[in-house]
Amino acid sequence: MSELAAAGLLEITLRTLGVCLGALVIALLLGVPAGIWLGRRQFPGRRALLGVVNSGMGAPPVVVGLVVAQLFFRSGPLGDLELWYSLHAMVTAQVLIALPLVVALVVAAVAALDEDWEHQLRTLGVPTHWRIWLLLREIRLGLLAAVIAALGGILSEVGAVMQTGGNLEGETRVLTTAILMYTRMGLFESAYALAAVLLGLMLVLAGTLTWVQYGERR
Amino acid sequence: MTAALHVRDLLLTRESRGQRFELHVAALDLVAGEVLAVLGPNGAGKSTLLRALAGLDTPAAGVVECAAEGPVTMVFQRPIAFAGSVQHNVRIALRARGLERAEIQRRCETALERFGIGQLAGRRAAALSGGELRRLALARAFALEPAVLLLDEPFDDLDAAARERLSRDLRQAVALTGVAAAVVSHDLRRAALVCDRIAVLLGGRLRQLGPREEVLARPADAAVARLVGMGNLLPATLASDGFAAVDATHRIPNSSALPPGTAVFVGLRPEHVKVDIGRGEGEPIGKARVVEHTSDSVLTTLVVEWGGHSLRTHLVAGRGLARELRVGDTVSLSLRPEDVHVLPRDEDSR
Numbered sequence: 001m002s003e004l005a006a007a008g009l010l011e012i013t014l015r016t017l018g019v020c021l022g023a024l025v026i027a028l029l030l031g032v033p034a035g036i037w038l039g040r041r042q043f044p045g046r047r048a049l050l051g052v053v054n055s056g057m058g059a060p061p062v063v064v065g066l067v068v069a070q071l072f073f074r075s076g077p078l079g080d081l082e083l084w085y086s087l088h089a090m091v092t093a094q095v096l097i098a099l100p101l102v103v104a105l106v107v108a109a110v111a112a113l114d115e116d117w118e119h120q121l122r123t124l125g126v127p128t129h130w131r132i133w134l135l136l137r138e139i140r141l142g143l144l145a146a147v148i149a150a151l152g153g154i155l156s157e158v159g160a161v162m163q164t165g166g167n168l169e170g171e172t173r174v175l176t177t178a179i180l181m182y183t184r185m186g187l188f189e190s191a192y193a194l195a196a197v198l199l200g201l202m203l204v205l206a207g208t209l210t211w212v213q214y215g216e217r218r
Numbered sequence: 219m220t221a222a223l224h225v226r227d228l229l230l231t232r233e234s235r236g237q238r239f240e241l242h243v244a245a246l247d248l249v250a251g252e253v254l255a256v257l258g259p260n261g262a263g264k265s266t267l268l269r270a271l272a273g274l275d276t277p278a279a280g281v282v283e284c285a286a287e288g289p290v291t292m293v294f295q296r297p298i299a300f301a302g303s304v305q306h307n308v309r310i311a312l313r314a315r316g317l318e319r320a321e322i323q324r325r326c327e328t329a330l331e332r333f334g335i336g337q338l339a340g341r342r343a344a345a346l347s348g349g350e351l352r353r354l355a356l357a358r359a360f361a362l363e364p365a366v367l368l369l370d371e372p373f374d375d376l377d378a379a380a381r382e383r384l385s386r387d388l389r390q391a392v393a394l395t396g397v398a399a400a401v402v403s404h405d406l407r408r409a410a411l412v413c414d415r416i417a418v419l420l421g422g423r424l425r426q427l428g429p430r431e432e433v434l435a436r437p438a439d440a441a442v443a444r445l446v447g448m449g450n451l452l453p454a455t456l457a458s459d460g461f462a463a464v465d466a467t468h469r470i471p472n473s474s475a476l477p478p479g480t481a482v483f484v485g486l487r488p489e490h491v492k493v494d495i496g497r498g499e500g501e502p503i504g505k506a507r508v509v510e511h512t513s514d515s516v517l518t519t520l521v522v523e524w525g526g527h528s529l530r531t532h533l534v535a536g537r538g539l540a541r542e543l544r545v546g547d548t549v550s551l552s553l554r555p556e557d558v559h560v561l562p563r564d565e566d567s568r
Contacts, residue, residue, distance in 0.1 A: 065305065114294075114296055114298055115295040116298060117298055119269075119272075119274050119292075119294070120292075120294060120298040121300075121310075122273075122292045123272050123273075123274070123290070123292040124291060124311035124314065124358070124359075124362065125289055125311060125314050125315060126310060126311065126314040127292075127314060128245070130314060134300060134301075134310070137301050137302075138300065138301045140301070167511065180262065181566075
């Protein structure tokens with residue numbers, strides 16, 4: 001534990017939280033509208049699009065990391081942005097990992113609604129912006145499931161984060177990459193300390209969301 | 219009679235699995251304070267029509283015009299419960315109309331009481347039973363004080379007692395509010411509980427529209443007759459002496475104005491075929507043999523064989539002849555000529 005000062009632990013933990021929550025918010029902002037749209041609309045190619053989303057859920061993070069790393073690599077298409085080995089690149093990879101999970105779970109929640117759900121609101125004269133709010137309220141359990149799944153996916157992610165962030169001390173080191181590093185170095189005490197923090201975070205976040213979800217079901 | 223909603227030259231088209239469906243309605247009015255039953259078998263276009271009236275589907279041609287002040291609203295076949303309490307479900311629509319808090323509360327309470335679910339106001343809507351949910355959907359619609367109310371199979375999945383109670387409450391609500399209502403049903407007995415007029419849809423065409431009693435007693439053709447419960451349709455030929463001859467020895471009195479020699483169907487509602495052991499009410503038409511005797515504890519249905527044809531008739535279950543008669547018994551049949559409906563027998567109407 002001596003290698004890992006308390007201040008360093010706090011810094012890594014806060015960075016991990018910042019990156020994960022940032023990625024989660026972006027994934028929700030993009031994924032929820034996309035999921036609602038995919039779940040409610042019928043159009044040619046919808047099934048194929050759903051197939052892509054569903055396969056995205058099983059995409060190996062290391063492949064996502066590879067693609068993002070190449071995008072931001074100095075000679076890559078977005079190399080001029082100088083974002084390789086940065087928090088931005090890490091967030092980008094995590095968004096891509098979480099997005100299919102969010103979209104797929106929102107699609108499932110929306111598709112489970114009665115096909116006349118929206119028609120009923122229309123015939124009651126409820127305006128569009130209010131219908132969207134009521135829809136979010138209606139699918140809140142599905143949304144919570146999406147948040148839990150996305151959070152679990154990105155909080156425990158290591159491969160893509162390593163490829164895009166590089167585990168730079170004081171810059172891009174997060175809990176998972178630090179655990180990996182200390183394990184390689186044989187410093188198991190530090191690795192376990194970080195693992196305990198990571199598990200604690202997972203338990204607190206997922207536990208809180210599950211508690212809210214369970215309360216809703218009653 | 220104030221028409222609240224006009225339909226003129228309506229054409230709706232739908233494509234499903236390569237099959238094209240067209241619904242034509244030349245003219246249809248929904249009248250304030252009146253319930254129109256839209257009857258038809260599955261696939262006749264009843265729900266399609268209702269959705270067009272509600273403005274959910276855009277017609278390919280024609281006009282749907284609301285002439286009254288107030289919203290047009292609809293209650294779906296599977297009533298929808300929104301997340302939240304029963305009260306919240308009713309308030310959703312009222313808030314959207316920008317009403318004041320006190321008015322929202324008043325309308326909400328009135329509507330819930332009217333449909334007998336005032337005591338459920340605070341309960342989660344998702345926890346309601348099927349019957350309670352139907353009542354909520356109706357209360358929510360009535361709270362809007364609509365000019366036109368469209369109901370898709372409102373009595374589905376309800377037992378007979380619940381159906382009767384709900385239809386009574388619905389009738390009262392229509393009478394009190396003066397809303398113009400349309401009820402879609404595939405079942406005459408359900409629709410007949412509430413309606414003043416009947417529109418019969420068959421294969422996407424409006425085959426008959428008229429007052430309830432008229433459509434039940436004088437269906438436009440054999441297909442409509444079957445749909446509105448005229449369960450006895452006998453092929454016959456009109457004679458010159460005011461009878462229709464089913465065969466050489468079996469004749470039915472009628473008052474048809476069609477010329478003698480016309481091939482017709484004689485239509486008889488089961489409740490108009492009188493069965494007796496001695497001489498029956500109305501004009502006797504001969505003896506018949508009981509071949510079937512079934513009862514649902516409210517009605518007893520007898521099938522009797524008369525002139526090689528099966529005739530159905532209804533008796534009140536559990537008393538009189540319904541209790542006495544057995545399969546194989548011989549009975550006298552009689553009917554009133556004014557209850558006999560004669561339909562031209564062309565190939566289309568078979």
